[in-house]
Structure formats: structure tokens, C-alpha cells
Amino acid sequence: MSGTGPREAIFPTRMNLTLTKGRLKGAQTGHSLLAKKRDALTTRFRTILRKVDEAKRLMGRVLQLASFSLAEVTYTAGDISYQVQESVKRASYTVQARQENVSGVVLPAFDGIRSKDASDFNLTGLSRGGQQIQKCRDTYVKAVGTLVELASLQTAFTILDEVIRATNRRVNAIEHVVIPRLDNTIKYINSELDEMDREEFFRLKKVQGKKKRDAEKANDERGKQNAEFTGKGGELHRDEGIGGGDAGGADMLDEGKDDDVIF
């Protein structure tokens, strides 16, 4: 009964019973709340999962296009990679993180920002192929936009994955560890209290029995002593109470009743 499973190390008192019951209720509420949170997150997670899958496939095509336009540039303007690499100063395409809240989980999302003075490579392709380079740059900006979008999805995916795992762990811990333990504690306290009750009842019975036995013994003893005393010729006086004795107890008012007087 009380020995099954782990339980809290507390004394089996009524106060602790109330406390433990309160905690069990709290654990159950927490469990249902966490389960709800998990469900909400999982729904969101599935949407993101699908989007990630789609976006990854889309990215393949977009970058293929971008590669083609770069090939065009190489064809018209020659190899510009060295020039491009050397003229890098500050990033003109940056990202900004924005935060989104899904049931208490902060999901970051990135926004691509292209600064106005995006003219680092003005001199590139001045001799020939300038237009191709412009076009290529636009294609790549678009491609990077797709990549940024995909990155936010992926970050959300990673974070959600982590959070869902943590939530799942908590839900399972409450369901399989905390609640059974509190249940066991309550059972233990109840059984201990019951046992204490039974013990108390038994003790009272015992005390009563002992008193009865003692009274009988004392009575017998007295009877024996009396018999001994009268046997030696003594006279026994009993406290016979008011109107006492065997003859006592008659109604005084009934004695010597007058006859009814008839005029």
C-alpha cells in the first residue's frame, strides 16, 4: 500500500495531506497547460517544417538562376571575381532580427535590408558588361532575399525543435514522475492516518476492557473480604441510600391512603 513507488519524504500528518493534495492539483493543472503549449507549438512546427522543405527546394532553383546570370557576366565582362573581392568594404545588404512570439517562445525572423548606397562596385564592368553585372546583382539580391527567408524559417525550426523537446520532457516528467509520486504520498499519508485511527480505537478498547476487568476484580475482592468478616461474626453495614435496602423504595404518598369522602 504505502510502500509502492517513490514518495515525498514527509510526515504523515493531516496538514501535509492537504498540502500534498494542493500540490497534486497544481501538478495536474501544470500538466494540462504544458500539454496545450506542446500542441500549439507542434502545430506551428508542422507548418514551418513544410515551409522549410518547400523553401529549400525553391532555393536550389533560385541559386541556379543566379549562377547562370553570373556565367553571363563572366562571358561578357571577363572574370570579375578578383575585382569584386577587393572592393568589398562594408556590407550593404544586412539583416535585421525581428521577434515573433508563439506561446511564450520567442522566434526570431530575419529581414533583409539593402542600404541605399549599394554602389560598391560602380567601377566594375565600366569597360564592358555593366548591364549584365547590374542584372546579375539584382538576381543575386533576390537570391539572398530567399536565403534570408529560409534562414529565418530554419532558425525558427531549430528553436522550436529545441523548445518542443524541452516541453515534452517536462510533460512526461510531470506525468510519469511528479504525479505518481504525489499520488503515492497521498496514499501513504492516508494509510498511515487510517492505521493511526485503528490503533487509537484499539487502544481505547483495550483501556475500556482493562477498566472493566479491574472493577470486577475489586468487586470480587470486596465480596470475599465481606464474607470473611461476617464469618468472624462482624456486622456488615452497607450504604443503602435514601429509603434504602431491600424494603426501601416504597411510595410515601401511597401509604395510609384515606377513603374518598362522599357528602
Add this chain to the structure above:
Amino acid sequence: MATTTTNPKDRTLLAVIGDEDSVTGLLLAGIGDVDKNQKKNFLIVDAKTQTSVIESAFQDFTERKDVAILLINQHVAERIRPTVDRYQAAFPALLEIPSKEHPYDPAKDSVLKRVQKLRGD
């Protein structure tokens, strides 16, 4: 949740590890950045580049506090696959991108592998 302790708002840059064409294209879009210490946010990998160089660049970019997204060519990622697969942090987000010579293979992507596993197909 140790990965989200640094403020994501500080992260503004994109970093690239890839072959010459991919990097050139992305730099053309304006993601390139050279900071005060002449540290670049891109690495060009060719056949002669040592794997250890790629590894250290990967470590460097993932540990930088201003990088939001790290782009890496899939065939480059393939060379340091164990490191890439071990990388689980949310920031910077790691994206494997296809290159000109190497078309995109979803089966190799470390994130898509997890996606596929979770979707159960």
C-alpha cells in the same frame, strides 16, 4: 536554450564559405563586409584549400557575434560534414547552398535530414 542568450538583434551580417563563383555572386549582392581588423566575412574555397582552413573559418564564423546567417556551399559542407552535422545552434543559422558545379542534393542537408526524419518519410 543557451543558444539564444546573445541578443539576435546584434547580428546583422551574412557570412559565406564557398567556391569563387558563389562568393562573387553573393558579394555582388552586397553581403561582403571587411571590419576594422581587416577580417572578412567570406572565405573562398577551391580544390587546393585545406580542410583545416575551412574548419577554422567555420568555427570563426559560427562564433562571431555579428553573423546572423552562415551560408556554406554544399560541396564544401560535405568536406567538413561531421562539424556541420554537429552544429545545432540556432544562431547563426546555417544554410547549405548549392554551387554552380554541384546541384543541390536535399538528402545531404543536415537540416533537411532532420526535417525528413521528423516528417517520417
